[in-house]
Amino acid sequence: MKTILAVDDSATMRExxxxxxxSAGYRVIEAEDGAQGLDRATATxxxxxxxxxxxxxxxxxxxxxxxxxxxxxxxxxxxxLTTESSDTMKAQGRAAGATGWLVKPFDPATLLExxxxxxx
Amino acid sequence: MTQETKGAADATDAERAADLLVTVASxxxxxxxxxxxxxxxxxxxxxxxxxxxxxxxxxxxxxxVAAQRATAPELAEKTAEYxxxxxxxxxxxxxxxxxxxxxQLIDAQKLRVDKMREKLEEAISLADPPIAHPGATQxxxxxxxxxxxxxVAGIKQxxxxxxxxRSDKKQAGSVDxx
Numbered sequence: 001m002k003t004i005l006a007v008d009d010s011a012t013m014r015e016x017x018x019x020x021x022x023s024a025g026y027r028v029i030e031a032e033d034g035a036q037g038l039d040r041a042t043a044t045x046x047x048x049x050x051x052x053x054x055x056x057x058x059x060x061x062x063x064x065x066x067x068x069x070x071x072x073x074x075x076x077x078x079x080x081l082t083t084e085s086s087d088t089m090k091a092q093g094r095a096a097g098a099t100g101w102l103v104k105p106f107d108p109a110t111l112l113e114x115x116x117x118x119x120x
Numbered sequence: 121m122t123q124e125t126k127g128a129a130d131a132t133d134a135e136r137a138a139d140l141l142v143t144v145a146s147x148x149x150x151x152x153x154x155x156x157x158x159x160x161x162x163x164x165x166x167x168x169x170x171x172x173x174x175x176x177x178x179x180x181x182x183x184x185v186a187a188q189r190a191t192a193p194e195l196a197e198k199t200a201e202y203x204x205x206x207x208x209x210x211x212x213x214x215x216x217x218x219x220x221x222x223x224q225l226i227d228a229q230k231l232r233v234d235k236m237r238e239k240l241e242e243a244i245s246l247a248d249p250p251i252a253h254p255g256a257t258q259x260x261x262x263x264x265x266x267x268x269x270x271x272v273a274g275i276k277q278x279x280x281x282x283x284x285x286r287s288d289k290k291q292a293g294s295v296d297x298x
Binding site for chain 2: 010012013015016019020022023025083085090093094098099100101102103104105106107108109110114117118
């Protein structure tokens with residue numbers, strides 16, 4: 001079973017993402033900000049990371065950069081799931097090493113489709 | 121009118137203008153206090169509705185995920201109703217996300233109102249110390265100018281916060297794979 005790390009400071013959003021992915025057979029672990037996400041990712045080998053951008057302690061882009069510095073996360077897909085939708089932010093995400101950018105609110109079927117695609 | 125009388129009249133006018141500015145700032149501050157209360161009340165109502173929805177969602181989601189895991193693969197065709205339940209839950213996902221995002225927008229509005237109220241209170245406090253020479257027009261003008269600068273700084277802060285273009289609605293749900 002593939003393990004997915006969902007990082008978001010909103011408990012509602014984490015719950016939504018976890019439900020959608022668990023109902024498709026994935027194991028989901030959660031973190032409420034970038035710093036906790038980094039800890040979780042270090043403690044558990046994840047097959048995919050889905051993170052929000054605007055969070056306290058450590059934002060999504062910093063988390064992406066930090067994960068890309070770890071040997072185990074050089075090629076693990078990382079998706080940004082955020083309300084931010086500007087091209088500038090997306091370019092920053094790409095430069096930081098993110099695999100993709102999804103804008104909230106998300107459609108559950110689309111999220112699953114993207115997850116399946118990047119995990120293939 | 122002698123030079124002295126004219127100077128006294130100018131000082132009185134300048135003092136009235138400064139007083140008027142205090143009245144305007146105080147009234148605006150009171151109105152914003154009402155807005156802040158209404159925003160907080162809206163958020164609390166939204167939170168209550170979200171919690172109700174979330175409780176129902178959690179109960180249904182936990183059961184469907186557990187049932188899916190417990191079902192043997194050979195019985196998969198007999199569990200087609202899972203799909204129907206999932207469709208309902210996915211619709212709930214949309215509602216809950218919307219509530220969450222509206223909550224965030226209200227948070228941003230509350231922050232802007234708070235910032236503006238801080239600036240208005242700062243402007244009002246500038247009128248507190250007594251003027252050393254009440255007959256000196258220039259001192260009243262300087263006081264009014266300082267108060268206006270404060271109010272304008274508050275408005276600018278709000279403008280800067282809201283200026284960033286938001287095309288979220290149009291972009292919502294969009295996907296970019298790099």
